Amino acid sequence: MPRDITTGDQELAMADLTKQISTLVAALSKLTQVGTASEQHSTDTTKLADAISSRIPMFVYEPEDGRTFDSWYSRYKDTITKDGFSLQDDVRTRY
Numbered sequence: 001m002p003r004d005i006t007t008g009d010q011e012l013a014m015a016d017l018t019k020q021i022s023t024l025v026a027a028l029s030k031l032t033q034v035g036t037a038s039e040q041h042s043t044d045t046t047k048l049a050d051a052i053s054s055r056i057p058m059f060v061y062e063p064e065d066g067r068t069f070d071s072w073y074s075r076y077k078d079t080i081t082k083d084g085f086s087l088q089d090d091v092r093t094r095y
Contacts, residue, residue, distance in 0.1 A: 049087060
């Protein structure tokens, strides 16, 4: 069996390195969890915005047929204001 030739200094350095690696692994694990939660929120926001926009047709201005912005907005106001309440302003303006 090979003989252990490490000195006390090498053992301390190895213990310190092991501790540093452990800290790094824990930090990376936390970052991965934060990234996953952020991606999930982004996905949920996108799904909600897509669902709302699929229920609201594009506005077409045809006053002779009674298609004005006021009539269009009054018809979809609840969908826009209530269903889109939790969306941030920048997301609301994209759809």
